[in-house]
Structure formats: C-alpha cells, structure tokens
Amino acid sequence: MAASGNARKVSEAITGYLFISPWLILFTIFSLISLGYAVYLSFTSYNLLKPPQFIGLESYRRVLEEDLFLQKALPNTFKYVLIVVPIQTILSLVLAFAMDQKLRFRRFFRTIFYLPSVTSSVVISLIFIWIFAPQGIFNQIMGLSVNWLDDPRTAFYVIMGMNIFTTSGTLMLIFLAGLQDISPSIYEAAQIDGANGPQTFFYITIPMLRPVIFFVVTVGVIGCFQVFDQIFVMTAGGPLDSTTTITYLIYKWAFRDTTIKMGQASALAVILTLIILGVTILQRRIIEGSGSSAER
C-alpha cells in the first residue's frame, strides 16, 4: 500500500510539473535568466559587436555622470509619476464613486467613461498629435496658437494629461468593483449612527477600499515609471529632452543611439527597478500606516 501510495505521489508530481511546464520554461527564460543576465550586463560594456567586457561598477558611474540622466530623465520621470499617479487615482476614484450611485443612464456613462481605455497607446498618441498640432482642433476650439508638442514648456503636460485621460477608465472599473464589494449593511449601520455623506465617504468607504487603493497606486507607480509608448510616438523624448524619461533613455541607449550601449542601458534598468521597488515599499508603508483602522 505504501509503495503504491508513493508511486501515486511521484506520478502526481510529474503530472504537476508537466502542467506547469509551459509557464515554467517561459518564466525561466524570460524572467529568471533575463533578470540574471540584465544584472550581469549592467557590470559590462557591450555594443553587440564585441563580447561584453566586464567593467564592474564603471557603467553605473557612467550613468550617474550622464547629464541626460541626471538633469533630464531622472527629474522628468519623478515629475511624471508625482503628477500622473495622484491625479489618475483621485479622478478614477471619483468616477467610480459616481458610477456607484443610483443614477439614470448609469450603464451608459460607465461604458462611455471606459472608451478612452479601449484605444491603444499608439492610436491615442497619433490622435493627440493631430489634436494638439499648431493648426489642430484644440487650438481651433480654444482660439489659441500654441505649438503644444514642440514647446518644452507644454509637451510633457500634454502627454501627462493624455495618459491620465486614457488610464482613468480602467482604474475606474477596478475601483468600482472594490466599491461594490463593500457590504450595504455597513452603510446602513453608519446611517443609523447618523453619519452624513462626507463622513461615510472618509470613515467607511476609503478605509474599506484601502487594499484596492494600494493596488491602483502600485500599478500606477510601476506603469508610470516605465512610460514609453506615448513618448516614443509623440515627441521621441524631445523637444530639448523635456520629455525624456528613464525608460525612453534605456531604449535610446540600447537600441537607438549610433553607438549602442547595452551595458549602460542595463545599469539604468537595474537602477530603475531599485527605484520602483523603493517607492512601492514606501507607498505601502504610507497607505497602510494612514488610519489605524486598517481592517486587514
């Protein structure tokens, strides 16, 4: 009996591994080996023509001495995250809260609000290039003559606004699902205790939503730190590098520059990963620390 039990266990284990094998193989190649190789490359100088040369921390020093990183990409990326993440989180929370009310045409509004998120990053960028062109319809409607995407003072804000606009639909649906998970009996209890609208919102809805808020902010932070598509299509990092972000710089060094710098780009990718990790841990502390009534 024990022997056959063991044989069954072994065959279960083999079956288990066969079931996960497609994922496990791809995961090993494109996540584990890739991550290890990225760290290795970050200590080398590599231009694709000659084998990578080990130079230790030299490529990190080169990144940190690069003006394009220190003066442009680093501050630009932080500026982008600090502006886009709070606005898109609050906006989508407000939209979700509105969609959670008893109102007429609720499904209609919900569908319409999600539309900007259906459009792909490239297509919405192509549309916004044309809307914000010098003779584009934005200037026509507002009676302005600003060259939005060629002006270093405005280009980055157009991209930020566009991305807030397109992400809010997706985030709204995530918040809405979280709102609908809150049991009505809690609201009823609050009403019996005499809580008014704002009190209910700040003392019940927000604390109950904390896990969802954490998720939306985390996804927002990770996504915003890696913003690329819209920048590639709309400005290619310009004008005057005013929209160059870290991910765009990684792409530029690794794939676009005339002298390819894969090692230096990898070092920057590692730095970016550490930044994202640090910020995620920090914001987890903030969200979990705010309000001692955390229910989880």
Add this chain to the structure above:
Amino acid sequence: MTTLSTTSPRPGEAPVVLDQVRKGIFYALLFFWAVLSIAPLYFTLVFSLKPVANAYTPPIWWPIPFTLENYQTILQTFELFPRWVMNSVVISITITIFRVLFCAMAGYAFARIEFPLKNFLFNLLLVSMMMPGVVTLIPSFLIIGPGLIRGGIQLGNLTLPTGFNLLDSPWGVIVPGMADAFGVFMMTQFYKSFPKELEEAAMMDGSGRWGTFFRIVLPISQTQLLTLGLLTFQGAWNSFMWPLLVLRTPENFTLPIGLQWFRGEYYTLYSVVLAGSLFNTLPMLIIFFAFQKYFIRSIASTGSKEG
C-alpha cells in the same frame, strides 16, 4: 448608493431646491466627462472622412467635404495596411490561445495537484508580477534575437545557440507572450474557489488528470477563460514596445507599429493615418461591446489581487 441618497431632504437640512441644483451639477459634470471621453474617437472618425487637404481646415465638427478616399488609399494604394491588420490578427489570436491554455494548465496544477516546491514556485510567481518589465527587456531581446552569447556555447564539436534567432518573425513577438504570471495567478485563484466534485467523479471513472482537465475542467471554466482571453487579446492587440524591437521590415509589422511607421514616412497624409488607426480601434470596440460584461469583470479581477 450613498451620497445621493443621504442628500435627500430631511428635517433641518438643505431645502429641496438646493438638492436639485446639486443633482444638476452632478449630471452636468458626468455629461461633460462623457463628451470628453468620446471626443477623440469622434474627431478621428470625422477627419478620416475628409480629404487629406482639409485635415486642418474647418469645419471640425462634421465631415465636409465628405470623402471615402482615405479608406480607399488604405485598402488599395497601400497594400501594407491589410498586411498589418492580418499580422496583428494572427499574432494576437495566437498569443491569446497559447496564453489562456498555458495559464489554465499552470493555474489548475497550482490549485489542485501536489508537487515538490509548489509553494516556492507560486511565491516566485507572485514576486515576478511586481517586477518591472523594462529590466528584462534587453536580455529578452537578445534571447529572441542574436543570443545572449554571440556564436553560442561551444561544447566540443557542438554549438549550442543562446538565442532563438526570431528577429523580424511573428514568433519573436508570440513566444514571450505565451504565458504570463498574472494569468497563472488568476486561474489559480479561480480553480481554488471551484468545487472539486465534478473532477473527482471523472477521476473515479478512470480519467487521468489530463483527460479530466481537457474534458471536464476546461469546458466548465469557459467564462473564466473568456475573461482572461479578452484581457490577453486586448494587451496583445495594442502592444507596442516589444513588437517595435522585434519586427524590422514593414511587411512584418503589426498595425500599431505600421501606423507609427506610416506616419513617419507619409506625414502629410495624416487623414490616412487616422483612418488607418480606426482599424486598430474598431475591432477592440466591437469586442468590448459584444463582451462588455466579461470585459468589465476581467478588469475588475485585476484589482482583486490584493483583496
């Protein structure tokens, strides 16, 4: 559910008129955001129906003068457009089929089958969901393309390649997308919450794990598979950065890459670009409207990760 109902008149509270005003402002704001949400697509449609020469001239609200020449240009003059659409369709569908199957298989195993290192691997999967994609971008590119080590690894007479040599091939886009951590996680959670009875009955009848999985488990998890499939298809259909790195010749581009390339080559034909962009947006819109319920569920499910 809450605020509007609590603003209903009660003794000692704001009079009904004020309440009506508030409600009016609320609906006005909703309506304003709705108009804003439709505007880009509406203007795109209008301008795709105007001649190239009128791309920047008023009227901006409706297509006058009206023409279909931009669509004719796309379908007849530039044979690349239909190719890009086909490439996008083939690549996105292939990725979706593989990913749904592989994620369901792995999710089922994590939820039901006992095997060594299961918890360790599952934790690894959870951690990998938080890993920013850009860090593995360069090595993944080398693996798909020229190889991590140029010329491969020499083992005596044998040369082991360290890359798939799939640059400029649709498979270079498809292979890394065939499985993903979030999908596995989602299917694991689903099968964990799923009653075992049906499977156990099938196993009693002598079906092995594989038979049970393909004949019983997959068919009854249709809804969940559709949910994951929609999410995957949307991601693959709209994906930009990876195809941009892998695909090199215009014949092999997907539609997003093609549109961006076309804009660079023929920047004066912006109305054609916008007409072409609708071939990217419309299929997604149709799928969205057809499967709205599942779509909304799929997006909501991404947020239940923590909850």
